[in-house]
Amino acid sequence: MIRIIGIAAGAFFTLSVLWAFVTGAYTAITEPAPETAEHAFHKHPRELHLQSDGPFGTWNLQQLQRGYQVYKEVCSACHSLKFVAMRDLEQLGYSEAEVKAEAASWTVPGVDPDTGEATTRSGEPTDYFPSPYPNEVAAAAANNNAVPPDLSLMTKARHDGSAYVYSLLTGFQEQPEKLLEEFPQAKTPAGLHYNPYFANLNLAMAPPLTMDGQVTYADGTEATIDQMAQDVAAFLTWTAEPSLPKRKQTGWPVLGFLLFATILAYLAKQQIWARVKPDKNRQDD
Incomplete structure (x- = not known):
């Protein structure tokens, strides 16, 4: 009796799930959801070609240094880089002395050795890049109640991260008139900024790159808004995966070895079974 009740209960739940699926699919086909402004005007990221792209990609150290400069002079005012140590800058081509000097240009949290009270001090190569805010409450208060995300892994956390x-x-741009005509309720609220590459089209971050020449590059590269955006995207690609080229360089020998081992195994199999001839007169029972 218990077995019959169990089978009946299982059949009931199975049929319920199947019915819900069928009715849901039918509703989705016959009554599609109304189009939203986000769906109609959201854009996929533009193409971005970096030297690190592709199976043989390598870092463009000059571009990474420029990107770090953009982060330091522009992005660090709001965004942290908490998973990157200052000593890692040596990977960008800086010498040990340059890394020490660069670290000293940052102010990091510290502790007074005499009183034990919280204080600040000059950074050292072993320090990690500091947050511009003491806590999330202060970060939200300064940014229209939106906490600026940490950028260390941003290009890994977003689809098409570097291009994003x-x-x-x-x-950043003005809202298209067509959007306001079709979706008047989607007008960008006060304090937010329209950007078609953001998921819901409006974000609290104001345009950080506002004019050409906002940063003066040490290598003489013209610092247009487009160039600065490319450079900082390349830099954040490095912060998210600094071992990227090394991983690619390691992968090719591994693939070569696996291919060689596969061929060797096949030849060994052929050699071992070469003397074994099938018995044509053998009949299966």
Whole structure:
């Protein structure tokens, strides 16, 4: 009796799930959801070609240094880089002395050795890049109740991460008149900024790159808004995965070895079974 009740209960739940699926699919086909402004006007990231792209990609150290300069002089006012140590800058081509000098230019939290009270001090190569705010409450209060995200892994956390960062930085604009005509309720609220590359089209971050020449590059590269956006996107690609080229360089020998091992195994199999001839007169029972 218990077995019959169990089978009946299982059949009931199975049929309920199947019925819900069928009715849901029918509703989705016959009554599609109304189009929203986000669906109609959201854009996919623009194309961005970096030297690190592709199976043989490598870092463009000059571009990474320029991107770090953009982060330091522009982005660090709001965004942290808490998973990156200052000593890692040596990977960008800086010497040990340059890394020490660069670290000393940052102010990081510290502790007074005499009183034990919280204080600040000059950074050291072993320090991680500091947050511009003491806590999330202060960060939200300074940014229209939106906490600026940490940028260490941003290009890994977003689809088409490098291109997304580049597109977002260069995508701030006025709302299209067509959008306001079709979706008047989607007008950008006060304090927010329209950007078609952002998921819901409006974000609290104001355009960080506002004019050409906002940063003066040490290598003489012309610092247009587009160039600065590309450079900082390349830099954040490095912060998210600094071992990217090394991983690619390691992958090719591994693939070569696996291919060689596969061929060797096949030849060994052929050699071992070469003397074994099938018995044509053998009949299966």
